Amino acid sequence: MPTEEGANTQPTDSAGSKAAILQIIGNVLVARSLAIATELGLADLVHTEPQSVTQLAHATGSHADSLYRLLRMLASYGVFAEDDDGLFHSTPMSSLLESGRPDSFRDLLTLGWQDIAWDTYRQLPHTIRTGETAFDAAFGATFFDYLASHPEANASFDAAMAVFSGPENGIIAAAYDFGQFARIVDVGGGTGGLIAAILSAHPGVHGVLFDQPQVVANMTGVEALTDRERCEPIGGDFFESVPPAADAYIMKRILHDWDDEAAIRLLMRCREAMKTDARVLVIDAVMRAGNAPDPNKFMDVSIMALTRGRERSEADFRRLFAEAGLRCTEIFPTELPSTLSIIEGARA
Ligand SMILES: C[S@@+](CC[C@H](N)C(=O)[O-])C[C@H]1O[C@@H](n2cnc3c(N)ncnc32)[C@H](O)[C@@H]1O
Incomplete structure (x- = not known):
């Protein structure tokens, strides 16, 4: 068994373990979606004021329904937040994708890399x-x-x-x-x-x-x-x-x-x-x-x-x-x- 120092906090019961495995499987898609959102510059677009998906799709040349579903998933992870009027807001996590800030993750998430x-x-x-x-x-x-x-x-x-x-x-x-x-x-x-x-x-x-x-x-x-x-x-x-x-x-x-x-x-x-x-x-x-x-x-x-x-x-x-x-x-x-x-x- 691991030492106390080397222990982790993963679930030990069956239901928790299944959920944790599903989360790991899903992470692949979440990471890819994060990169796409970054490449499209969505964090910069919602930085000053919340935007509808129609506005975001127009600004980025994207397919509105596809973009909406991608954003809805990212928002469930805390990257952007959708309000009751369907506007997407900046969040502390999405702001880390903005350009021009010294701690931005943007250059790590470009599709080129x-x-x-x-x-x-x-x-x-x-x-x-x-x-x-x-x-x-x-x-x-x-x-x-x-x-x-x-x-x-x-x-x-x-x-x-x-x-x-x-x-x-x-x-x-x-x-x-x-x-x-x-x-x-x-x-x-x-x-x-x-x-x-x-x-x-x-x-x-x-x-x-x-x-x-x-x-x-x-x-x-x-x-x-x-x-x-x-x-x-x-x-x-x-x-x-x-x-x-x-x-x-x-x-x-x-x-x-x-x-x-x-x-x-x-x-x-x-x-x-x-x-x-x-x-x-x-x-x-x-x-x-x-x-x-x-x-x-x-x-x-x-x-x-x-x-x-x-x-x-x-x-x-x-x-x-x-x-x-x-x-x-x-x-x-x-x-x-x-x-x-x-x-x-x-x-x-
Ligand atoms: C992982 S990066 C680290 C860069 C930097 N030290 C840092 O921490 O940001 C590895 C660096 O090694 C350089 N490098 C790789 N092979 C090299 C070589 N044969 N001679 C000189 N530099 C090399 C790369 O160009 C790159 O900048």
Whole structure:
């Protein structure tokens, strides 16, 4: 039986269990409907005043009856609310789909990104049977190779990543003393949100945003930084080399994209490049045992399907560090709901 810490709150009786299973089955359709509503921009349309379905159908070029039935279902989950006059209102959940707010889920729910995820998950049985990556079976290329040659998909992914990263960056910047370093490389830093948050908090620090060339070409995350010359963009392949002679190498949500062999190779590239007393800072979830609900278990299966990655336990990280010639010096938890931690390493 699970330990108390690892227990979950799922029903134990037959009727409750049946209802819970039906709910899980239905979630597929609810998630798809949420993405369609987001793509149509319905949350923005009802933001200022409630709208009838006729108005919404007209504004979005949709079939009114079909749209009504989709909205009625979403409203039963708290996304939009229909009143007695048939007008649809904004709700706290639907407002999270609006454009232009920093905590919006909109870019995660665009059909551009969701279609990639859905086509991948269709191949999940292949992953479970063989251990091979579902994405590769669906698209005939590895995830990051595919993105490199499909600019629209790449832009959808970068935007979807920023939905996770945007609210995280300030909290991570405050969870560790990044001000002790003169030069920090953010390895696989995406569009630069984290390095910008760190540089904003520490005016004496210089940063390097290192990622694939087509990604650093779009440094949208750095735009808010007043002195952008403190952040140097460098494009390259982190399995070949990373920029040398920095005091710290950050990798946020990077090791989790890769299997152990690739993760060790990447840590070795950092070890080769770093100053003698520099730090490697892996920022990833640290998985705990037990059955408690945990968003990282969802993420773990998602990246298994997309990239052959995995979420790891503290013991896993210590082993990877050791195999790359590093030692884990300390683990700094953060206040994030995703329970990301900063796993600090130094040369062994
Ligand atoms: C999951 S995203 C994380 C982005 C960012 N660190 C964040 O937390 O928002 C993984 C990043 O790794 C980058 N990446 C993947 N393969 C790479 C490679 N071989 N060399 C450099 N960057 C790579 C991707 O372009 C992407 O920006």
